Amino acid sequence: MYRPSKIEIDRAAIAHNVSEIKRRIPQQLMAVVKANAYGHGAVEVATIALENGATMLGVALLEEAIELREAGIDAPILVMEAQFPEYAGVAAKHDVILSVFSAEWFEEAKAHLGERPLTVHVKVDTGMGRLGLRTREELDALLEVADDRFVIEGIYTHFATADEPDSALYHEQQVRFDRLMDGLGSRFKYIHTSNSAGAIRMAGEDVPYNLVRVGIAIYGLYPSSEMASFYSFLRPAFTLKSKLMQVKRLEAGQTISYGATYTTTEDEWIGTVPVGYADGWIRKAGGFAVDVNGNRCPIVGRVCMDRFMIKLPRAFPVGTDVTLVGGPVPIDELAAHLETINYEVVCQLTGRLPRHYV
Numbered sequence: 001m002y003r004p005s006k007i008e009i010d011r012a013a014i015a016h017n018v019s020e021i022k023r024r025i026p027q028q029l030m031a032v033v034k035a036n037a038y039g040h041g042a043v044e045v046a047t048i049a050l051e052n053g054a055t056m057l058g059v060a061l062l063e064e065a066i067e068l069r070e071a072g073i074d075a076p077i078l079v080m081e082a083q084f085p086e087y088a089g090v091a092a093k094h095d096v097i098l099s100v101f102s103a104e105w106f107e108e109a110k111a112h113l114g115e116r117p118l119t120v121h122v123k124v125d126t127g128m129g130r131l132g133l134r135t136r137e138e139l140d141a142l143l144e145v146a147d148d149r150f151v152i153e154g155i156y157t158h159f160a161t162a163d164e165p166d167s168a169l170y171h172e173q174q175v176r177f178d179r180l181m182d183g184l185g186s187r188f189k190y191i192h193t194s195n196s197a198g199a200i201r202m203a204g205e206d207v208p209y210n211l212v213r214v215g216i217a218i219y220g221l222y223p224s225s226e227m228a229s230f231y232s233f234l235r236p237a238f239t240l241k242s243k244l245m246q247v248k249r250l251e252a253g254q255t256i257s258y259g260a261t262y263t264t265t266e267d268e269w270i271g272t273v274p275v276g277y278a279d280g281w282i283r284k285a286g287g288f289a290v291d292v293n294g295n296r297c298p299i300v301g302r303v304c305m306d307r308f309m310i311k312l313p314r315a316f317p318v319g320t321d322v323t324l325v326g327g328p329v330p331i332d333e334l335a336a337h338l339e340t341i342n343y344e345v346v347c348q349l350t351g352r353l354p355r356h357y358v
């Protein structure tokens, strides 16, 4: 690797988060590693999670599940996004669990299955308004049509507001799910409803469900600022680092970057950092401040495709470390600056930034 910019992933932090979450909940733990483990590296995170108490993995795409299988991971994997029925055979071949929510899907999938049965979890929409069946009639029809080419192993729903402490919808969704399931609980080996926020909220409560799907928390991040107090045991694992490539002194009145939006007002030390919007370090990061040797240094001028400029308090040698995200630069601070959530920050930094495991 020649470029000095990299994302460092702290393996010990992920191991700590997974085992501390597992210690707090009686349910089985599914580690959600979709989207390359929220940018942390799917194979690496899945391996660490399985070593520290997770027993199942969750992904969004069949491609993501197959990547894990090809890396030799043999734990159960649930694909949570819908897949077209023509890929039922591919999923069965790789022993991957699909999410389904209609009788028609089973009818169509039958033509695409060979010898191996396909394992599925039924997805129920109790108020998220995206994927899933909504009525008991749909559920009964689905159970009716599935023959022995399918193993209906689980049923689940997803909360829209688990990260809001006083949400009425959260409780309403629980009630709808229980009502829809009434009398059917024993048909499913796994019943699950909770993401990170839900899992931690209900930690210690006597709920009948036996599996939770935890994503953001295993990376040491909070689902929302309201949830931070529940999560003080977490350790973030993600740091984006680079190095100063050029440091120069500009006199007053000089402009910086495209559009000449920044003008020096005095003699200023300006450093360039080789990370840009092609890495997912988007132009909106302009005006944020990164860390150089314990100094928060503001980004000046527009972020370019491959680099950006910062104002330094004094001269620093070329090669000095710069921390863009993590450690002294809390990820939630960047998320707030970008008017988004930490989830989006870790997902948007591209594969052009190599991941290093420390």
Ligand SMILES: *Cc1c(COP(=O)(O)O)cnc(C)c1O
Pocket: 032, 034, 080, 158, 194, 195, 196, 197, 213, 214, 215, 216, 217, 223
């Ligand atoms: C992504 C996802 C999760 C994980 O959510 P976190 O908030 O990251 O814990 C759980 N369930 C489903 C269905 C998801 O799509």
